[in-house]
Amino acid sequence: MATAALVPPVILVLLVLLVLLCAGCGSAPPRGRPAPPSPRPVLSRYETATGRVINRDCGYSAPLPGKPARSLWLFCDTAVLTRQGKEIGFPILGTGTAAQGQYRPGRLPGVLTEVGSPGTRPAGAGVVPPRSFLPAPAGLTLPDSFLPCTGPGVYPARWFSGVTREPASGHLLISYDDYCVSGTNVFTPEAFGLLDYDPAASTLASPAQVVTAPPGQRLPPRWVLGSPVFSGGYLYLFSGTGAFLARTPAAAASWQDAFTYQYWTGTGWSASPDAATPLSGQATGAVWAGDFAAQGHGLVMIEQTSVAGDFSIWQAAAPTGPWHRIETGRVPCRAGIRQDSGGLCRALIGHPELSTRSELLMSFFDPAQNHVEAVSYPW
Numbered sequence: 001m002a003t004a005a006l007v008p009p010v011i012l013v014l015l016v017l018l019v020l021l022c023a024g025c026g027s028a029p030p031r032g033r034p035a036p037p038s039p040r041p042v043l044s045r046y047e048t049a050t051g052r053v054i055n056r057d058c059g060y061s062a063p064l065p066g067k068p069a070r071s072l073w074l075f076c077d078t079a080v081l082t083r084q085g086k087e088i089g090f091p092i093l094g095t096g097t098a099a100q101g102q103y104r105p106g107r108l109p110g111v112l113t114e115v116g117s118p119g120t121r122p123a124g125a126g127v128v129p130p131r132s133f134l135p136a137p138a139g140l141t142l143p144d145s146f147l148p149c150t151g152p153g154v155y156p157a158r159w160f161s162g163v164t165r166e167p168a169s170g171h172l173l174i175s176y177d178d179y180c181v182s183g184t185n186v187f188t189p190e191a192f193g194l195l196d197y198d199p200a201a202s203t204l205a206s207p208a209q210v211v212t213a214p215p216g217q218r219l220p221p222r223w224v225l226g227s228p229v230f231s232g233g234y235l236y237l238f239s240g241t242g243a244f245l246a247r248t249p250a251a252a253a254s255w256q257d258a259f260t261y262q263y264w265t266g267t268g269w270s271a272s273p274d275a276a277t278p279l280s281g282q283a284t285g286a287v288w289a290g291d292f293a294a295q296g297h298g299l300v301m302i303e304q305t306s307v308a309g310d311f312s313i314w315q316a317a318a319p320t321g322p323w324h325r326i327e328t329g330r331v332p333c334r335a336g337i338r339q340d341s342g343g344l345c346r347a348l349i350g351h352p353e354l355s356t357r358s359e360l361l362m363s364f365f366d367p368a369q370n371h372v373e374a375v376s377y378p379w
Contacts, residue, residue, distance in 0.1 A: 039332050039373035040108045042073070042363060044099055046080075048111055049127045052088065053081045056097060056130070058347045059363040059372040061109075061354075062163045064100060064199050065170035071103045071353055072172065072199060073112055074160045075372065078130045085370070089129075094137070094157035094181070097130040100199075105295075106356045108374045118197070118204035134158045134195070135207060137178040141215045143188040149180035157181050158207075161192075161226025161240060164291075167250060172197045175226045175237065176207070177219075189219045194228075194255055208256035222246070222263060222276040227289040229299065229319065236319040238289040243279045243301070245319055264320055280321055285312075288349045296357040297379070302348050309333045309345035309364065313379065327360075327379050334368035347372070 044054055056078035064070045075098070079091035099112035117131045140149035140156040149156045162175040178191035191212040196205035213219045222244040225237040234247045235255050245264040254260040262269040263276035270276070286304040293299075301314040301323065309331040316323045333345035347365045351374075354361040361376045 039364075039366065039375040041369065042109055042372045042374050043111050044130070045111050045113050046127055046129050051083060053083060053085075053370065054130060055079045055081055055370045056372060057365050058160060059349055059374075060160050060163045061103075061351050061363075062165060062172055063103070063353045065165060065172070066200060069102055069104065070100060071109075072115070072163070073099045073101070073109075074133070074163055074174065075099070075130075076159045076347075077157070080129060081370070092130060092132050093155050094159075095132040095134045096158065096160055098133045099130075103354055105354060106359055106376075107354065108361065108376065109351075109354060116202070118202050120202070134160075134176065134204070137191065139212075140178060140180045140188075140190050142180060142182055143186070143216065143218065145216045149182065151182075154180070154182045157187075161224075162228045162237075162288075164228045164230060166196070167230050170198070170200060172199060173228055173235075173255075175228050177224050177226065177240075189213070189224045190217075192219065192223055192225050196252065208252075210256065210258050210261070220273075222273050227287070229289065229291050231291070231299075231319060238287060238301070238319075240287060241285075243287050243303075244276045245279055246273075246276070247319070279323055286346075286348070290350050290352050292350075292352050292355060292360075295352060295355050297360075300350060300360075302350050302362060304346070304348045307344050307346075309348070311348055313360065327377070329377055331362070331364040331366075331373075331375060333364070333366045 042059055047054055056075040058076040060074045061071045064072050076096055077093050078097040080088045098115040100115055101112035102110050114128050114130050137156045137158045142149055157179045158176050161177050163172055166173050174195040174197055176193055177189055180188045191209055193207045193209040195207055211223045221239050221242040224239055225246055226240050227238040229236045230250050233250050235250045237246045246261050248254045248260045262271055263273050265275045266277040266280055287301055289301045291299060298315055298317045303312045305312055311329055312325050313327040314323045315326045349363050351361045359376045360379045363372055363374045366373045
C-alpha cells in the first residue's frame, strides 16, 4: 500500500513534537478535561455508493460563490481502499482532489460529491471516484541535490494550504506549497504559490509561483505559507509552522509578485523576509488560521500542540494581533500514536461556514479510521 505517503506538511512540526511532547501521546484526554465529542467522517457519495473508503489528508473548505449553502472541499494526497484496507488502483499523490456539497451552520458536513479535474465534468452523478485537481509541480529537486525529484518512492507534491473567496470576483483563491517527498517523513518544501479557481466555469488558472527555493534547498518556514485571509485591502497569509505572517495588496498583480510581500516583525512590516518574527503570544506548533468575523469571533488560529491531537484556539481582531488563547482541547483521534507518520493525528483545520457563534467546527485526519473526520466544539 502507498497510503503511508499520504501526509500533509503539518508532519514537519509534529515529528519534532513527538519528542518534545511525549507526555501528551496517550489516547486518553488529560485528567480533568471533558471527553471529546463524537466525530463524523467527511464522506463522499462515491464511498456511500460503493462501500469503499477514501483515504486522504487535509480538508480545507470554502463556500462556493453563487451557490448558496454549498461549499468546496479540497483534499491533499488521496487513495481509494476497500473496507479491508486494500488499495484500489493508484493513489493520487501530489495533485490533490476536490468535492462539494451542501452545508448548514451548526451542522457537521453532509455527504459530498466528487469534483472532476478542472476543465472537465464528472461522467456521472454521485458515484464518480476522486480525480486529480491541481497540475503536478515541475522542477523540484531531491534534498541537498541538483537531481530531479523522481525515483522509487519519490514524488513531487503540490499540497493545498488554504482556500478563500476573492473579494472582487466570484472566484476562489487557493494557496499551495510544493514539496519533494523523498522517503518516509522526508518532505522538503521548495515553493509557495497561489491559484485562481473559477468554480462556475470549472477552470483553474496557471499556478502563480510566488517564491521558489534554489535547487537542493528548502524554503524557510516564513515562506511556507497558507491560510489566506483578505482584510482591509490586503491578502494575509500565515505560515503553517511558526506562525509567521505575510501580507500583500489584495490584487492578483500583487499577490503573484514576491516583491510586493511584506513580513510582520513584531512591531511593524518589513520588505525583508529575514526580519520576520512569529506572531506575539503564539507558540510554534502547526497552525491553521481563518476569518470567523461572521460568527462573532474575529480571526481564529487553531494550533496543534501534540501528536495526540491536542490543540489551542487563539483569537484576534486583526492579523497582527494581539492574539489571545481562548480554548484548549483535543480532537478525538482513536489510535495509539506510533513513530511513523501514518499513526499521527493531524491536519486540524477550521471551517467558518459550518461554525456558529457558539460552536467551532473543525476537521482532522484520524489514523485509526484512515479518514478525514469532522467534529464541533463549544466556544
